[in-house]
Amino acid sequence: MSPSVLDIDLIWKALGTITDPEIPVLSLVEMKIIRDVQVTRDAIRVVISPTFIGCPALEQMKSEIRARLAGIGFKQVEIETTFAPPWTTELLADDAKEKLRSFGIAPPPGGEGELIALLLLPVACPFCNSQQTRLDSEFGATLCKQIYFCDNCRQPFERFKPI
Amino acid sequence: MSTSDGIPTQALETLLLALADDELMLGHRNAEWTGYAPLIEEDIAFSNIAQDELGHSLAWFTLYQQLSNKKPDSLAFEREWSDYTCCRFVTYPKGDFAYTVVRQYLFDEAEQVRLRAFSLSPYEPIRDVSAKILREEAYHLMHSQGLIERLGDATEESHRRMQAALNDAFPQALGMFEALEGEDELISSGIFGGNAKLRDEWLGRVQPVLENATLLIPGAPADFGGRKRNHVEYLQQLVDDLQSVYKIAPGAKW
Ligand SMILES: [Zn+2]
Numbered sequence: 099m100s101p102s103v104l105d106i107d108l109i110w111k112a113l114g115t116i117t118d119p120e121i122p123v124l125s126l127v128e129m130k131i132i133r134d135v136q137v138t139r140d141a142i143r144v145v146i147s148p149t150f151i152g153c154p155a156l157e158q159m160k161s162e163i164r165a166r167l168a169g170i171g172f173k174q175v176e177i178e179t180t181f182a183p184p185w186t187t188e189l190l191a192d193d194a195k196e197k198l199r200s201f202g203i204a205p206p207p208g209g210e211g212e213l214i215a216l217l218l219l220p221v222a223c224p225f226c227n228s229q230q231t232r233l234d235s236e237f238g239a240t241l242c243k244q245i246y247f248c249d250n251c252r253q254p255f256e257r258f259k260p261i
Numbered sequence: 262m263s264t265s266d267g268i269p270t271q272a273l274e275t276l277l278l279a280l281a282d283d284e285l286m287l288g289h290r291n292a293e294w295t296g297y298a299p300l301i302e303e304d305i306a307f308s309n310i311a312q313d314e315l316g317h318s319l320a321w322f323t324l325y326q327q328l329s330n331k332k333p334d335s336l337a338f339e340r341e342w343s344d345y346t347c348c349r350f351v352t353y354p355k356g357d358f359a360y361t362v363v364r365q366y367l368f369d370e371a372e373q374v375r376l377r378a379f380s381l382s383p384y385e386p387i388r389d390v391s392a393k394i395l396r397e398e399a400y401h402l403m404h405s406q407g408l409i410e411r412l413g414d415a416t417e418e419s420h421r422r423m424q425a426a427l428n429d430a431f432p433q434a435l436g437m438f439e440a441l442e443g444e445d446e447l448i449s450s451g452i453f454g455g456n457a458k459l460r461d462e463w464l465g466r467v468q469p470v471l472e473n474a475t476l477l478i479p480g481a482p483a484d485f486g487g488r489k490r491n492h493v494e495y496l497q498q499l500v501d502d503l504q505s506v507y508k509i510a511p512g513a514k515w
Contacts, residue, residue: 150397152316181320182389184396213399235302236404237309245302261396 105172109135109142112170116162119155120240123201126159130189133180141174142167147185149261150241187260199224204246204257216260223248224255231255268384269450272443274328275346276452277387278336279441279488280375281321282347285337286496287368288314289503293355303358310365310401317397320390327386338507342500348487350433352496359422360430362412366405367434367467372398374462378453387452406470413474420475427471428479435460435483442488 187206195205228250291311298304322333379391438460
């Protein structure tokens with residue numbers, strides 16, 4: 099079936115059901131990894147931007163995008179990876195950040211600014227909301243996370259890296 | 262050879278391949294710490310950094326592919342060891358943890374000056390990729406610079422090991438700035454200011470940090486050769502290891 103402009107809502111809805119393999123509470127649309135969808139005469143073009151360039155989940159995301167669109171009848175899908183504009187944590191909406199927090203991952207700070215300045219902001223514990231926290235490891239279990247420790251509730255937690 | 266917009270294609274290919282090869286080899290060397298680093302945090306850090314560098318390598322290979330039509334996997338896994346154009350610096354064995362830290366720091370600072378220069382380049386693909394990589398690199402530099410500051414003068418042993426590592430790594434690191442073939446064209450087309458300029462900017466960044474950490478910069482000459490494919494044999498062992506899985510079933514789909 100060749101896509102029509104009328105299908106665009108259907109396409110976004112289907113894409114909105116694909117969750118991030120590393121953060122299952124958010125969809126690729128909420129993560130703003132899927133940046134744009136264009137419907138041309140004989141194909142659907144999906145533009146994605148990786149959170150981190152070396153993200154190993156990227157291939158899985160691409161195959162899920164193809165599978166989901168095939169599931170609603172679209173077999174001709176082109177996926178383009180873009181770095182311009184780059185994916186940044188500023189793209190995450192407040193409700194997406196709240197979902198991260200409720201999943202136990204401290205969300206990245208909002209607002210624009212130099213990365214270094216964002217890194218100096220206090221980080222609230224996702225479990226008890228205390229700001230008595232400290233950086234334990236600059237790197238974490240996936241490229242997009244780092245490890246903190248909460249001195250109030252005495253628990254380690256993950257934090258989404260501002261990028 | 263140049264494109265219609267005055268970008269010297271061949272020189273640009275040389276540059277992109279050198280960048281990709283540097284990231285690929287250092288990424289592989291960093292991955293050799295997975296499971297072996299002295300602390301769990303460092304194990305995680307160097308495994309993450311390795312993954313980042315391999316991703317950056319793929320990004321540069323992908324830009325190279327746009328010009329040359331050669332596939333990233335084939336470039337990474339099908340070349341002879343003597344065909345890579347990485348600097349020698351990234352090919353040396355991982356050494357002790359002090360050497361790894363010093364090498365990573367010197368490399369991270371070079372990434373800063375390179376990527377800042379490229380993110381102002383008139384060639385859009387290199388500009389976009391550089392701006393993205395630069396944000397990720399902030400974490401690498403924070404980590405490696407933090408270790409230099411902590412280990413440089415922590416104890417007699419840490420100082421001795423860090424100084425010995427710097428004595429080895431510094432002349433090797435200067436090899437990152439070996440002039441590329443066709444570099445004059447890259448300079449005149451505004452892609453970047455050239456490796457001599459990058460080296461001076463890099464020196465301006467590393468000197469005060471090393472000094473503060475009580476480490477003395479050795480005077481040995483630069484370890485050039487890699488850009489002209491004149492490598493040390495460590496690269497042969499590295500490439501054998503790097504390509505071993507791929508060569509079991511070339512082109513296999515995972
Ligand atoms: Zn807490």
